[in-house]
Amino acid sequence: MKINYVHDGINLRKVRKIWEMSGGTVSDRRRTGEEVFSHPLVERPIVVNKRRKDSPRKLSATLRRLLAA
Numbered sequence: 001m002k003i004n005y006v007h008d009g010i011n012l013r014k015v016r017k018i019w020e021m022s023g024g025t026v027s028d029r030r031r032t033g034e035e036v037f038s039h040p041l042v043e044r045p046i047v048v049n050k051r052r053k054d055s056p057r058k059l060s061a062t063l064r065r066l067l068a069a
Contacts, residue, residue, distance in 0.1 A: 036048075
């Protein structure tokens with residue numbers, strides 16, 4: 001998968017793929033409709049509503065920071 005630029009509001013499905021390719025994990029929170037994005041280089045996991053199609057700004061910014069490192 002070619003990664004050009006991770007912008008705010010990028011599709012959550014694409015973010016999920018890029019996050020896992022960069023060494024992170026994505027897990028479901030049971031019966032809440034939320035996903036938890038965790039990565040060894042990120043100190044606190046990011047909780048996201050998975051019913052939305054776009055990614056939150058905090059997740060996009062963290063992913064940009066991970067890809068730049």
